Amino acid sequence: MAHSLKTTPLHPKFGVAVHGVDLREVTASHLYPDIRALFEEHSALLFTGQDLDPDSHTRLAELFGPLENRSAMSQGRDVAFEVSPVSNETDDGVAAADSLHVLNLQGNMLWHTDSTFLPLPALVNILTARVVPSSGGATELASTRIGWAEMPDDMRARLKDAIIWHRLSNSRAEISAELANLPAMTRWPDRPWRAIWPNPVNGRDSLLIASHSFAVEGMGHDEGRRLIAEAIAFCTRPENVYSHQWQVGDVLIWDERATLHRGRPWPYEEARTLMSICSSVRDSDGLAAVRIV
Numbered sequence: 222m223a224h225s226l227k228t229t230p231l232h233p234k235f236g237v238a239v240h241g242v243d244l245r246e247v248t249a250s251h252l253y254p255d256i257r258a259l260f261e262e263h264s265a266l267l268f269t270g271q272d273l274d275p276d277s278h279t280r281l282a283e284l285f286g287p288l289e290n291r292s293a294m295s296q297g298r299d300v301a302f303e304v305s306p307v308s309n310e311t312d313d314g315v316a317a318a319d320s321l322h323v324l325n326l327q328g329n330m331l332w333h334t335d336s337t338f339l340p341l342p343a344l345v346n347i348l349t350a351r352v353v354p355s356s357g358g359a360t361e362l363a364s365t366r367i368g369w370a371e372m373p374d375d376m377r378a379r380l381k382d383a384i385i386w387h388r389l390s391n392s393r394a395e396i397s398a399e400l401a402n403l404p405a406m407t408r409w410p411d412r413p414w415r416a417i418w419p420n421p422v423n424g425r426d427s428l429l430i431a432s433h434s435f436a437v438e439g440m441g442h443d444e445g446r447r448l449i450a451e452a453i454a455f456c457t458r459p460e461n462v463y464s465h466q467w468q469v470g471d472v473l474i475w476d477e478r479a480t481l482h483r484g485r486p487w488p489y490e491e492a493r494t495l496m497s498i499c500s501s502v503r504d505s506d507g508l509a510a511v512r513i514v
């Protein structure tokens with residue numbers, strides 16, 4: 222493939238660290254085409270030692286696709302876009318370990334793909350570390366392209382033409398009923414997507430599945446949930462997981478179409494702040510292949 226950037230593997234099967242790039246300098250014509258080619262090929266990209274201020278972070282995300290405005294989505298009204306903190310720091314200090322705020326962060330510790338419950342799925346999450354704890358707090362990634370390629374034939378046969386239903390409150394209910402019932406968690410109608418997402422650049426299939434997945438079209442409740450759990454467990458076998466221990470200035474970018482991810486716990490009396498922007502898919506990202514109507 223055509224790219225000129227120096228890379229080293231993150232995991233033997235997927236992901237690369239990209240060297241010698243200052244992400245503040247990326248524009249549509251400068252570096253982005255090379256970064257995008259690596260993104261399509263490797264599904265996860267790490268850039269270390271970055272100083273990605275909110276404006277640069279936003280400009281970079283806009284190159285990938287339309288920004289997800291999470292404040293507007295959770296509040297259900299039009300508010301200005303801001304980069305979203307993934308953090309236990311609040312205006313009142315570090316949130317208590319048993320607070321709804323931290324419980325919601327724990328919802329991100331189930332294997333998931335962002336935004337499968339939205340009208341438009343996410344293409345990418347661009348995360349950067351601002352404050353890291355003394356231990357823990359890793360972000361882990363697994364490739365559902367690799368998972369799909371390695372999957373036993375009987376599981377593949379059940380998923381190949383499947384339609385999977387997604388609901389945000391499904392994942393939150395695993396953590397806390399109170400959390401799952403908040404208006405921000407129940408705002409969106411259940412959303413179906415085809416399970417297999419062919420990459421439009423290289424034709425390789427991946428599995429679109431998440432902790433938000435709660436049913437498989439045409440299967441009984443238990444059978445569908447069992448298949449979802451089996452598929453996620455298969456894709457996230459420990460040997461297929463890349464675990465990223467954050468350093469301040471790291472920027473991790475992943476392809477939501479082709480990966481699962483989860484956060485890991487840390488000592489909650491310590492602050493941990495990542496800044497995140499998701500961009501939505503465009504038609505050119507292969508959306509038609511997973512869309513039902």
Ligand SMILES: [Fe+2]
Nearest residue numbers: 329333334335
């Ligand atoms: Fe996430």
